[in-house]
Amino acid sequence: MLMAVEPKASLLIGGVWRGADTGMAVDNPYSGEVLAHVACATAADAGDAIASALRGAEAMRALSTGERAAILRRAGDALSADAERFAAMITAETGKVIKASTKEVRRAVNTLRLSAEEATRLTGETIPFDSFAGGEGRHGYYVYEPLGVIAAITPFNDPLNLACHKLGPALAAGNAVILKPADQAPLTAIMLVELLLAAGLPAEALQLLTGYGRDFGAALVASDEVAMVSFTGGARVGEEIARTAGIKRVAMELGANGPVIVAADADVEKAAEACVSGAFWAAGQNCIGVQRIYVHASVYADFRDRLAAKTAALIVGDPMAAETDIGPMIAACEAERLEEWTDEALAAGAARCAGGARQGAIFPPTVLENVPASARIVRREAFGPVVSLFPFTDLDAAIAAANRAEHAIHAAIFTENIRDAHHAARHLHAAGVMINDSTDYRLDAMPFGGAGRGNMGREGVRFAIREMSQTKVICFSAR
Structure with a gap:
């Protein structure tokens, strides 16, 4: 202007x-x-x-x-x-x-x-x-x-x-x-x-x-x-x-579309806590933020419920208030874009586990499940406070799904199995793989950049x- x-x-x-x-x-x-x-x-x-x-x-x-x-x-x-x-x-x-x-x-x-x-x-x-x-x-x-x-x-x-x-x-x-x-x-x-x-x-x-x-x-x-x-x-x-x-x-x-895998043997509480922080820090406007979470079917319901409860507990409002966890997106038009993408997913059969209505530039932190893989909120970088959940039974299938994003920086896996951790680290197509941490972790001394396109x-x-x-x-x- x-x-x-x-x-x-x-x-x-x-x-x-x-x-x-x-x-x-x-x-x-x-x-x-x-x-x-x-x-x-x-x-x-x-x-x-x-x-x-x-x-x-x-x-x-x-x-x-x-x-x-x-x-x-x-x-x-x-x-x-x-x-x-x-x-x-x-x-x-x-x-x-x-x-x-x-x-x-x-x-x-x-x-x-x-x-x-x-x-x-x-x-x-x-x-x-x-x-x-x-x-x-x-x-x-x-x-x-x-x-x-x-x-x-x-x-x-x-x-x-x-x-x-x-x-x-x-x-x-x-x-x-x-x-x-x-x-x-x-x-x-x-x-x-x-x-x-x-x-x-x-x-x-x-x-x-x-x-x-x-x-x-x-x-x-x-x-x-x-x-x-x-x-x-x-x-x-x-x-x-x-x-x-x-x-x-x-x-x-x-930018990127950060995937996280939560294995059957993961510390579910730790994984949920890390994913809430990783998905919603800076109102989700984070190139290494958590966007897609693939959860083993045996712990899916437990993880989903914990994640939804922790998300609902976040304080949304005035960013200058010390207690606030989530402030506005950079502009109302960006929140409107995210609203459009979320509504599109809901109309296609997704369910909202946590979230609410947009208010101006504030988009409440949102958890979705049953999201079609074709939805923009899955395929493209959301760059906002929305995360999508997907159950899996086979680790290699979860890794393949995690690798479908066009742009990648970090990926993550929560597991207590050292072999699965090494396997995921080798096969996830990302410039960094975080083990038992969210994609959001970055040390300013480490190499950082994109993988793939x-x-x-x-x-x-x-x-x-x-x-x-x-x-x-x-x-x-x-x-």
């Missing part, structure tokens, strides 16, 4: 905050309050940002690894000291409940500190050039160098930590970054950029472009001066970026730094 009012000077280009002729409103999804109006960047702004980032890349390349680490360490400490303000902003612009926002800030602090540590660990190796005939008398090694300019495009659901997962590794590796935050959640990104600059980051090492990607995204990702695009978001936009980017590195995480690159600080670097070989000849 374009606004006629004077927008906030939210474009950071060349080390200077600037405004724009047009702006957009940032709304609180729960109250509908307009929090701010931010500037909408144009293709010309993107061009200016790229030119500045090229200078910033040289400044970053000139910094020692120790200097990069010190900047990121100071940023992590500053974020920790300002955690309450950041958490409040995350909740205000995304509707994420305050206890979840507080946890996100803690994770972001860890991500920045991990980035500081890894900045000094980006080491190469010696190469035995004399291992093949013709290499005698030669010795040498390889090192990692920065790529240059990286375009980072982040989503709304974790507006702080997912930005840190791109900025931290990129800066640790010595790159400059152009950050494009989600349309719905740019205010947290502005605060993060301010914090990094205050921590001593070179002025042109980081550019910030707020506004609608449709207005300037193509100019940004298509530029030959941009060495890499790192994107987290939906598959449709990801495909458009891939077509536009041309010959450059592209890293993408395009759309699998392009890995996040997780150590792994992202290598994605954002390139090797250089140095060889000495003594002959």
